[in-house]
Amino acid sequence: MERLSVSSFYLLLFSFFFAFADAGSIGVNYGRIANNLPSATKVVALLKSQGIDRVKVFDADPSVLKSLSGSGIKVTVDLPNELLLAAGKRPSFAATWVEKNVAAYYPETQIEAIAVGNEVFVDPHNTTKFLVPAMKNIHEALVKSNIHSSIKVSSPIALSALQASYPSSAGSFRPELVETVFRPMFDFLRQTGSYLMVNAYPFFAFESNSDVISLDYALFRENPGVVDAGNGLRYFSLFDAQIDAVFAAMSALKYDDIRMVVTETGWPSKGDENEIGASLENAAAYNGNLVRRILTGGGTPLKPKADLTVYLFALFNENKKDGPTSERNYGLFYPDEKKVYDIPFTVEGLNNYRDHRSPVSGNKPVVKKAPIKGGGGVTKSTTGNTWCVANGEAGKEKLQSALDYACGEGGADCRPIQQGSTCYNPNTLEAHASFAFNSYYQKQSRAGGSCYFGGAAYVVTQPPNYGECEFPTGY
Numbered sequence: 001m002e003r004l005s006v007s008s009f010y011l012l013l014f015s016f017f018f019a020f021a022d023a024g025s026i027g028v029n030y031g032r033i034a035n036n037l038p039s040a041t042k043v044v045a046l047l048k049s050q051g052i053d054r055v056k057v058f059d060a061d062p063s064v065l066k067s068l069s070g071s072g073i074k075v076t077v078d079l080p081n082e083l084l085l086a087a088g089k090r091p092s093f094a095a096t097w098v099e100k101n102v103a104a105y106y107p108e109t110q111i112e113a114i115a116v117g118n119e120v121f122v123d124p125h126n127t128t129k130f131l132v133p134a135m136k137n138i139h140e141a142l143v144k145s146n147i148h149s150s151i152k153v154s155s156p157i158a159l160s161a162l163q164a165s166y167p168s169s170a171g172s173f174r175p176e177l178v179e180t181v182f183r184p185m186f187d188f189l190r191q192t193g194s195y196l197m198v199n200a201y202p203f204f205a206f207e208s209n210s211d212v213i214s215l216d217y218a219l220f221r222e223n224p225g226v227v228d229a230g231n232g233l234r235y236f237s238l239f240d241a242q243i244d245a246v247f248a249a250m251s252a253l254k255y256d257d258i259r260m261v262v263t264e265t266g267w268p269s270k271g272d273e274n275e276i277g278a279s280l281e282n283a284a285a286y287n288g289n290l291v292r293r294i295l296t297g298g299g300t301p302l303k304p305k306a307d308l309t310v311y312l313f314a315l316f317n318e319n320k321k322d323g324p325t326s327e328r329n330y331g332l333f334y335p336d337e338k339k340v341y342d343i344p345f346t347v348e349g350l351n352n353y354r355d356h357r358s359p360v361s362g363n364k365p366v367v368k369k370a371p372i373k374g375g376g377g378v379t380k381s382t383t384g385n386t387w388c389v390a391n392g393e394a395g396k397e398k399l400q401s402a403l404d405y406a407c408g409e410g411g412a413d414c415r416p417i418q419q420g421s422t423c424y425n426p427n428t429l430e431a432h433a434s435f436a437f438n439s440y441y442q443k444q445s446r447a448g449g450s451c452y453f454g455g456a457a458y459v460v461t462q463p464p465n466y467g468e469c470e471f472p473t474g475y
Contacts, residue, residue, distance in 0.1 A: 023297035026345055027054025027311040034318040036335040040067035046337055051346035056311045060101035069108040076113040081123050087137055088130030094137035103145045111151055114138055119158040132184045156197040156263040169230030171245030172252055186255040198246055199264035202238040210276045212455045220289035224450050233301040244302040266313035268326035269340050278326045280341055285355050288343035295347050385473045386459050388441035388451035390433035402453035403433040412439035423469035431466050438471050
């Protein structure tokens with residue numbers, strides 16, 4: 001029997017996995033707020049060349065819908081926010097809109113969904129009260145055209161519609177929207193067999209909380225994970241945690257049978273100086289690892305069987321968008337159709353995909369050489385080893401929580417810090433946490449991200465000195 005090489009073995013395993021695993025689907029948002037984009041015909045050719053078989057547009061532009069005719073690409077069109085009032089108050093308006101913008105192109109153009117508005121709750125024009133009536137009127141228009149069984153109606157919500165999102169198990173919707181919007185919307189989605197559309201951007205959460213959120217956790221890279229104290233589930237990506245917060249909010253209202261589609265998510269390849277994390281490498285890592293995460297099957301920790309359809313934002317960099325620099329740099333492609341960075345969009349493309357992490361970037365732990373607070377000092381070391389110690393500035397609550405995890409589920413060897421043992425003294429939270437964190441770090445072979453603990457730990461290059469206690473450098 002011929003012995004497989006390591007690479008051949010993993011390729012075979014990879015192919016076997018894909019042959020039998022259910023998986024999600026990847027689409028892309030095709031925005032056009034720019035003056036230098038290729039023609040719609042060229043865009044359709046680009047989509048097909050990349051194996052992208054789902055696209056979402058932000059209107060129902062005739063040239064785009066005509067170009068998509070016969071392409072085999074599934075399409076989600078949008079009824080813009082400014083038309084919500086008319087569509088919600090006048091069924092005749094909704095019927096005419098559907099006739100001109102949907103029925104006129106279907107089925108040659110494979111329209112599969114209509115997004116009624118976009119992030120309506122944050123729209124300054126305050127059209128929220130017209131949202132559900134507009135959705136119902138659009139659906140009724142589809143019924144009259146006898147295409148309602150093939151085309152779903154929904155509306156994308158932003159995560160700002162949540163009152164709470166951390167931990168994920170505590171997810172809940174804003175109280176003022178529950179009875180007025182969400183219950184009637186979910187009733188409608190349930191009755192019509194549709195799904196909730198959600199726009200989720202881990203970038204925004206990381207940018208605002210980079211001091212406590214691991215970059216590896218945000219980019220789907222290897223990390224020790226975060227345990228949800230409410231349900232005990234461990235999360236290895238911020239994306240999953242955000243999606244499960246929405247699932248938890250739906251479950252709290254007894255609508256956990258409704259499916260979800262992520263209609264927007266992405267990461268900018270460039271940003272202003274204060275837009276922490278906006279870089280080409282991070283954008284490539286987020287989107288590339290997300291594609292792998294979705295196409296390899298499996299749902300979220302809370303909904304493990306809920307394979308997701310996810311639309312990347314966006315197809316192109318759009319040079320006429322307002323706002324910070326990042327807003328014009330979410331594109332997967334430049335206007336000349338060249339890739340901003342190289343990531344796959346198909347299962348086949350994943351065979352050669354690697355997250356090309358720079359050795360000087362990513363979630364590199366902070367390396368400190370200053371003396372350790374709390375009674376410990378450092379001495380010079382030339383061994384090249386590293387240790388993990390507690391960050392005394394993290395606060396007692398965070399340190400205690402991280403210590404409990406390390407000595408419990410984390411599997412750290414905490415016997416030496418028990419009373420009467422060699423490392424019990426100095427009997428301080430910081431000293432005990434340092435020993436436990438280092439034990440975990442060494443057991444994980446000092447892997448990147450294993451000395452983080454939500455910002456409660458950092459790496460040092462000299463051995464910690466806490467009395468008679470010796471910190472191990474390996475197991």
